[in-house]
Every structure is written in structure tokens, then in C-alpha cells.
Amino acid sequence: MPRDHFLSMVGSQLKGQSQESHGQQSQDSRDEILKAATQLFANRGFHETSMSEVAREARVSKALIFWHFKTKEELFLAVLNRLLEPYxxxxxxxxxxxxxxxxxxxxxxxxxxxxxxxxxxxxxxxxxxxxxxxxxxxxxxxxxxxxxxxxxxxxxxxxxxxxxxxxxxxxxxxxxxxxxxxxxxxxxxxxxxxxxxxxxxxxxxxxxxxxxxxxxxxxxxxxxxxxx
Amino acid sequence: MPRDHFLSMVGSQLKGQSQESHGQQSQDSRDEILKAATQLFANRGFHETSMSEVAREARVSKALIFWHFKTKEELFLAVLNRLLEPYxxxxxxxxxxxxxxxxxxxxxxxxxxxxxxxxxxxxxxxxxxxxxxxxxxxxxxxxxxxxxxxxxxxxxxxxxxxxxxxxxxxxxxxxxxxxxxxxxxxxxxxxxxxxxxxxxxxxxxxxxxxxxxxxxxxxxxxxxxxxx
DNA sequence: AGGATGCCTAACCTATCGGTCAAGGTTTAA
DNA sequence: TTAAACCTTGACCGATAGGTTAGGCATCCT
The missing domain is CATH 1.10.357.10 (Tetracycline Repressor, domain 2)
Known part of the structure; x- marks a missing residue:
């Protein structure tokens, strides 16, 4: 009775992510940013976390964050996806x-x-x-x-x-x-x-x-x- | 066995309120402010609510809020008390x-x-x-x-x-x-x-x-x- | 070689934030 | 009548928010 994969739906996640394959060098900084942002958002929430803080924590310029993610909200959604993965x-x-x-x-x-x-x-x-x-x-x-x-x-x-x-x-x-x-x-x-x-x-x-x-x-x- | 008032502890509430008896005219505006602030804080939270919004919602100048409550935090605590009362x-x-x-x-x-x-x-x-x-x-x-x-x-x-x-x-x-x-x-x-x-x-x-x-x-x- | 593209930054922009101030109107009380 | 205490305001302040811009330095393609 192959009702497989009750909980496996890793694909098709939150809207607004869809990150295409970028070059390798960008991936590193992107990960650093995501890591820092995850940390900060999870501990303080969305409004209590500023982009400057994320930049400082990720040791990256603020502008780079906006190069990777169009807005603060987009970064936040990416973080949600990251946090959701183990679920x-x-x-x-x-x-x-x-x-x-x-x-x-x-x-x-x-x-x-x-x-x-x-x-x-x-x-x-x-x-x-x-x-x-x-x-x-x-x-x-x-x-x-x-x-x-x-x-x-x-x-x-x-x-x-x-x-x-x-x-x-x-x-x-x-x-x-x-x-x-x-x-x-x-x-x-x-x-x-x-x-x-x-x-x-x-x-x-x-x-x-x-x-x-x-x-x-x-x-x-x-x-x-x-x-x- | 008079173990009275298990849950009645309306006094001795959150620190930092201690509102002395002010005149009557001030009480009205204070209530208006508290009402608006309660509404806004409860629906959006602390950081997501600005003092200007509270002022607008209460139809009062922002400065008046700071006359009644020294800081945003003090206003917030007053709101918490208000919300807590029915508990x-x-x-x-x-x-x-x-x-x-x-x-x-x-x-x-x-x-x-x-x-x-x-x-x-x-x-x-x-x-x-x-x-x-x-x-x-x-x-x-x-x-x-x-x-x-x-x-x-x-x-x-x-x-x-x-x-x-x-x-x-x-x-x-x-x-x-x-x-x-x-x-x-x-x-x-x-x-x-x-x-x-x-x-x-x-x-x-x-x-x-x-x-x-x-x-x-x-x-x-x-x-x-x-x-x- | 040389431009196109990708990655990254310092400097800057505007809006809004929490908060202050000086002053004006209103009560109250002497 | 007048001064003190109370209530209320518009204008203002420095700081910081999210976001932009112009340009530098690689790397790659031709």
C-alpha cells in the first residue's frame, strides 16, 4: 500500500525563494548572511533585527545583503525556509x-x-x-x-x-x-x-x-x- | 479553612506603574492613550508599534503621551497591566x-x-x-x-x-x-x-x-x- | 586586449524612530 | 488678580531604519 512520503515535501516550499544556481564565490557569502540572519531573526524576531546588524554579524557590507536579497522581507523568507528544513x-x-x-x-x-x-x-x-x-x-x-x-x-x-x-x-x-x-x-x-x-x-x-x-x-x- | 483569594492579587502588579491620582482632565486623555496603545500593541507587538501611531489612534499629540508616560516602555508596561486585569x-x-x-x-x-x-x-x-x-x-x-x-x-x-x-x-x-x-x-x-x-x-x-x-x-x- | 558580467564596498539618501523643548491655554487657590 | 500647577501642542533633535548608487576588482569569454 504505497502511500509513501507522508511528510516528505521538501520541495515546493515558501513562495518567494527560488534561488537559481549562482557562482560558487557568491554562495559562500550568501550562506554567511543566511547563517547570521537566521541566528538574529530567531533570537529577536523580524522587526527587532536590523539589516546593519545582520551585515555586521555576517562580516559583510550591508549592500551585499541587498544584492543577494532584494528586500529585508525576502531575506526573512529565506531564513524561514532554512529553519523549516528539518521539519x-x-x-x-x-x-x-x-x-x-x-x-x-x-x-x-x-x-x-x-x-x-x-x-x-x-x-x-x-x-x-x-x-x-x-x-x-x-x-x-x-x-x-x-x-x-x-x-x-x-x-x-x-x-x-x-x-x-x-x-x-x-x-x-x-x-x-x-x-x-x-x-x-x-x-x-x-x-x-x-x-x-x-x-x-x-x-x-x-x-x-x-x-x-x-x-x-x-x-x-x-x-x-x-x-x- | 480560610485559604482565601487564591487568584485575587490585583494589587502588586507589574513594576513601574504606580500611577498617582492625577486631576480629572488628564485621566481622560490618559485612558484614550491606553486604549489606543492596548489595541495597537496587542495586534502588532511592541517593536512594530510606533508612538506616532499611538498618538494618531488616540487623537492626541505625541508629546502628550510622553507627558503621561516617561518612555515607550513605561507605556507598554501600563498596557500589560491593563490587559492582565481580567486574569x-x-x-x-x-x-x-x-x-x-x-x-x-x-x-x-x-x-x-x-x-x-x-x-x-x-x-x-x-x-x-x-x-x-x-x-x-x-x-x-x-x-x-x-x-x-x-x-x-x-x-x-x-x-x-x-x-x-x-x-x-x-x-x-x-x-x-x-x-x-x-x-x-x-x-x-x-x-x-x-x-x-x-x-x-x-x-x-x-x-x-x-x-x-x-x-x-x-x-x-x-x-x-x-x-x- | 578588452568589454561584459559577477561580487563586493563606502558613501549616501530619505523616512521614521523615540524623545525633548519652549511655549500657550486652563484650572486652582491665595 | 495673579502666580503656581496642570494639561496640551507643534516644532524640533540626533540616531537609525531600510534601501540605493557609483564604482572597484576580479574572472571569463572572444
Missing amino acids: FIDFAEESRMLDERHQILRLVEFYLLFVRDHANSVRFFLAQMLREQRLSEGLGEQIMRLYSGYRNMLVELISRAQHRGVCASGFTPEDAAGFILSALNGLMIEFLFMPRATMNPESAVSMVDQWLFHASEREATEAVKAEH | FIDFAEESRMLDERHQILRLVEFYLLFVRDHANSVRFFLAQMLREQRLSEGLGEQIMRLYSGYRNMLVELISRAQHRGVCASGFTPEDAAGFILSALNGLMIEFLFMPRATMNPESAVSMVDQWLFHASEREATEAVKAEH
Whole structure:
């Protein structure tokens, strides 16, 4: 059943980038600028970051930035793309061999690990989407696509597991997925805002396992480990 | 057991306000300015809003703003206070007569209704805390106090309910409160980001009721209604 | 050789930013 | 009546914002 590449859509990203192949020497400075800009935008946001700062940080003249990117906004969009890259992974690929239960658990674990490991950019995107709709139209769309892609995977997997009778079925797959996502987002919020929150993905995975598959706590822990 | 006013701390707010009683004529213009500034800051954020804009929106000269507030930052803090006011309510007062179960359910309902009715400022505070730590130090503290006040109420109520034997007790009150808060925050996220999310507080309350008190769905619905 | 093109900079431009100032009108109170 | 305190303004200030321009120095093609 080759519904491949649920989450792999690295192409066709935010509008307004489409950077053609330039010469090699320009690529270096362009990268330096992008690196600096990413750093600054992510830590301070769009309006709080000036082009002069970016230029200084990238050790480049301000005019060069405007040679690479027509406007500040275009630079910002390029940065968004850069930050967004790790969000697109090919999940189906790496978990094709697992049964539904382990795929679900892996998916849950993945969400939390991702938030933990990319806390900075997650925080940035959240703030960006809460504020400044204008600049984030494409971004919001993009992230919503990711989000509903993730949700659909969950729904699909739970549905399959239910049909095979290996999963609790006192609810629709949609409701179950919605519930899990709510819980995950709750954990995310806690992690992003409470400095000392530990955010233990293992215990979350174990709770989902108990809830969906009535696994004992011991079983659940082992299930996580078994995924390598 | 008079642990009064869990959430009532309207006094002692953000540093740097302390507005002495001015004459009456000044109060009007001050309010106009605050109203305009609140509007603008909440929709665009601090750096994206200029004093000239505020002046124009309030139909007042820019200099007058600086007569009322020494700096832009001071104006911003005053706005934060204004936005924060509805967050401080005296919950203990209004629910003293209810038993634990209904207090808990009321508390859960309150959280969701509040987020729904103050979506704009919630969104604003969230964005503000995700970005711009500098300006939000006091704010973050303040909100954390509110948040942990809320959590403590939950913990306390669940604990009492457990001791009276009217509440499921396969977990510590702290864990239960943490779980409920995660769920609530998950719903909040969904509501803030998904335009069409319905965010039905009743069904959430009913789920908590079923979970904590093993109430049937029918009972739970009635319990909510019974609170007036 | 020599122009076309690509990469890069110092200097500059205008608009707007947060903030000040000197002065004028209005109350209040002696 | 008059002076002090309060309220309000237009004009102004230096700094910095995003963005432009003219030109220098490579490199490549012919």
C-alpha cells in the first residue's frame, strides 16, 4: 500500500525563494548572511533585527545583503525556509518495517524529541504565527500542512490497528488522534514555558501505549527500547 | 479553612506603574492613550508599534503621551497591566458553596471559557513570552504565579476529593492536575491556531468528570449545568 | 586586449524612530 | 488678580531604519 512520503515535501516550499544556481564565490557569502540572519531573526524576531546588524554579524557590507536579497522581507523568507528544513522528514521511509503499534509509539516519541531538539525554532515559529500574520501566511499554511500530515498518519495507523483488533476501539481514530495531539501540545507548552520542565518522552509514549494498547508499564517501556 | 483569594492579587502588579491620582482632565486623555496603545500593541507587538501611531489612534499629540508616560516602555508596561486585569479573579469567592467535584469542573470550564473569551490577549501574552524576554520578565513571573496558583487549586481540590473518597485515586493529585493542565493547554493551542476549532468546553468538562469521578456522560453534562 | 558580467564596498539618501523643548491655554487657590 | 500647577501642542533633535548608487576588482569569454 504505497502511500509513501507522508511528510516528505521538501520541495515546493515558501513562495518567494527560488534561488537559481549562482557562482560558487557568491554562495559562500550568501550562506554567511543566511547563517547570521537566521541566528538574529530567531533570537529577536523580524522587526527587532536590523539589516546593519545582520551585515555586521555576517562580516559583510550591508549592500551585499541587498544584492543577494532584494528586500529585508525576502531575506526573512529565506531564513524561514532554512529553519523549516528539518521539519520535513520522510517518516514513512524509516518506519516501514514496524507494526502499527510501534509506528504510533515512534510517531509520538518523534514529536516530543523534535520539540525538545528544536525548541528554539519551534518557539520562533509559534511566536511568528501568533504575531505578524502578514509575513507568516505562507509559513502558517506550510506548518498546518505538516501538522495535518502528522495527524493523518496517526489517524490512519490507529484505524489500521483497530481493524486488526490490536488496539482499543471505544473511540474513533480521529478522536484518538485529536486527544493524543492535544496531550502532545500540552507537553510542548509546558516544555517551552517552564524552564525546569523535564519533558520525558518515554513516559508519554508509555502512557499512550497503555491507553491505546492496554500494555502494562513494563511492556510499554520495552516497546520503546525495541525500536532502536 | 480560610485559604482565601487564591487568584485575587490585583494589587502588586507589574513594576513601574504606580500611577498617582492625577486631576480629572488628564485621566481622560490618559485612558484614550491606553486604549489606543492596548489595541495597537496587542495586534502588532511592541517593536512594530510606533508612538506616532499611538498618538494618531488616540487623537492626541505625541508629546502628550510622553507627558503621561516617561518612555515607550513605561507605556507598554501600563498596557500589560491593563490587559492582565481580567486574569485576576477571585475564584475562591465565587465557588465557596460548591463541593470539590463541582469546583474542579467549574475550574476546568473557567480555563477554557477564559481562553475563548480573551483569545486576543492570551495570544498576545503567549507571543510576548516566547519572544522579548527583556520586556517580559515581570510579565512572565506574573503569569507563572497565576498558572501555579491555578494548578495549586486543582491539586488541593483533587486531594480533598480523594480523601473524601469521591474521586479516583490511582494517581497523585499533582499528576492528575498536571495531566489536566496539559490537556487544557493542548486544547488552547488547537483553539488559538486552528481557525475553525470549536473548542467545546462542555465536552472537556465532561471528560474530566468521567475520568476523575467516573461519572456517566449524562451525569457529567448535568453537573455542568447545575453550577448555574 | 578588452568589454561584459559577477561580487563586493563606502558613501549616501530619505523616512521614521523615540524623545525633548519652549511655549500657550486652563484650572486652582491665595 | 495673579502666580503656581496642570494639561496640551507643534516644532524640533540626533540616531537609525531600510534601501540605493557609483564604482572597484576580479574572472571569463572572444
